[in-house]
Every structure is written in C-alpha cells, then in structure tokens.
Amino acid sequence: MISLGAxxxxxxxxxxxxxxxxxxxxxxxxxxxxxxRLIQDRKIRQVANG
Known part of the structure; x- marks a missing residue:
C-alpha cells in the first residue's frame, strides 16, 4: 500500500x-x-559527566 504522503x-x-x-x-x-541528534548527544554527555 502506497502512503498518502508519498x-x-x-x-x-x-x-x-x-x-x-x-x-x-x-x-x-x-x-x-x-x-x-546534536542536542541529544550534548544531553547524554552532560549526564555522563554528571
């Protein structure tokens, strides 16, 4: 089935x-x-650095 968006x-x-x-x-x-993705990476690094 072809999507309507396509x-x-x-x-x-x-x-x-x-x-x-x-x-x-x-x-x-x-x-x-x-x-x-960039923002997510920064958040993960902040959490990792504590």
Whole structure:
C-alpha cells in the first residue's frame, strides 16, 4: 500500500513550485533531525559527566 504522503509528494513534485516546497521541507527535516541528534548527544554527555 502506497502512503498518502508519498502520493501527495509525487503530485506536488510534478509542478515546479511544488517541487521547491517538497525539497525545502525535506531539507528542513534533515536539518531538524541533525539538530535534534546534536542536542541529544550534548544531553547524554552532560549526564555522563554528571
């Protein structure tokens, strides 16, 4: 079963404005994930250092 999100993303990607938006959201997601990981690492180090 294909997820609704994938269908919407594919539809949006066929139009240029939609493609830009999808790429922007994807980039934002990657940045947020990276920041979240960094913050998590710092918290773990703080706990480890006590």
């Amino acid at each position: 269908i919407v993303a594919t539809q949006a990607a066929t139009s240029w404005p939609g493609k830009t938006v999808v790429m922007g959201i994807a980039a934002l997601g990657i940045v947020v994930a990276a920041l979240g």
